[in-house]
Amino acid sequence: MKVAILAGGYGTRISEESHLKPKPMIEIGEKPIIWHIMKYYSAFGFNEFVICCGYKGYMIKEYFADYYMHRSDITFDFSDGGKMMVHANVSEPWKVTLVDTGAESHTGGRIKRIAPFIGKERFMITYGDGVSNVDLNALLKQHDESDKTLTLTGIQPGMRFGVLDIEGHTITAFNEKAKEDGGWVNGGFMVAEPELFGYIENDYTILERDPMERLSTQRKLGVYKHYGHWRCMDTQRDKKDLEDFWNRGEASWKVWDD
Numbered sequence: 001m002k003v004a005i006l007a008g009g010y011g012t013r014i015s016e017e018s019h020l021k022p023k024p025m026i027e028i029g030e031k032p033i034i035w036h037i038m039k040y041y042s043a044f045g046f047n048e049f050v051i052c053c054g055y056k057g058y059m060i061k062e063y064f065a066d067y068y069m070h071r072s073d074i075t076f077d078f079s080d081g082g083k084m085m086v087h088a089n090v091s092e093p094w095k096v097t098l099v100d101t102g103a104e105s106h107t108g109g110r111i112k113r114i115a116p117f118i119g120k121e122r123f124m125i126t127y128g129d130g131v132s133n134v135d136l137n138a139l140l141k142q143h144d145e146s147d148k149t150l151t152l153t154g155i156q157p158g159m160r161f162g163v164l165d166i167e168g169h170t171i172t173a174f175n176e177k178a179k180e181d182g183g184w185v186n187g188g189f190m191v192a193e194p195e196l197f198g199y200i201e202n203d204y205t206i207l208e209r210d211p212m213e214r215l216s217t218q219r220k221l222g223v224y225k226h227y228g229h230w231r232c233m234d235t236q237r238d239k240k241d242l243e244d245f246w247n248r249g250e251a252s253w254k255v256w257d258d
Helices: 014-017 032-043 057-065 067-071 107-113 136-144 194-199 210-217 237-248
Strands: 003-006 047-051 075-076 083-087 095-100 123-127 128-131 152-157 165-168 169-173 190-192 221-227 230-232
Touching: 003 032, 003 107, 003 190, 014 107, 032 047, 032 123, 032 128, 047 107, 057 067, 057 095, 083 123, 083 221, 107 194, 136 190, 136 221, 152 210, 194 210, 210 221, 230 237
Parallel strands: 003 047, 003 123, 047 095, 152 221
Antiparallel strands: 075 083, 123 190, 128 230, 152 190, 165 169, 169 221
């Protein structure tokens, strides 16, 4: 199953770094946060990624083009015509497709643009700035047993996110960026049927507005309630918190072996 990662936004809330690089390339523990996200999915056996690039997307492409340069020890022998030798070559079981989804596209538009790379298959979607210890197998199982077009992971951060109205495992209203504190909110880590593409009009469609609102009125939007750890990297303070978790060995999302 493919995993779509939304990695094209401007990241204006963390502009101290995002003016130099796309937000998914901001590092936690000397690794881009998108790497952490991919390692997490990979630990559950999801190894095929479609990355929705936009703002400074070439930097994400360059990172994966030179992945071994970032992850391995290398000797350059200039006495032998610049011969390069890679030591302790690090390999990943990944297939990574990087798609230019437009600098100005919104989240729905980015998903619409990757439809040819997804095909008519179920797929996962997540944001390129959030980590969690959500049980992806349980999320997928719940979605599989439902008749939902889209199932998202609901979390309770109690701050600055859109509030969900929930009956059981069904979202009956999706209120993006509501002012209320508390309640269940969209934490990403979604499972989608290919029918989702039909709910997206164009590049300027925001996934979290009209498509999710329509799905909720049709009772086709599900929620997997996650009670564990979840953090996104919106600000420098968020980045510092994530760095602290990592450096203390308390990164809940670090479920893979080194």
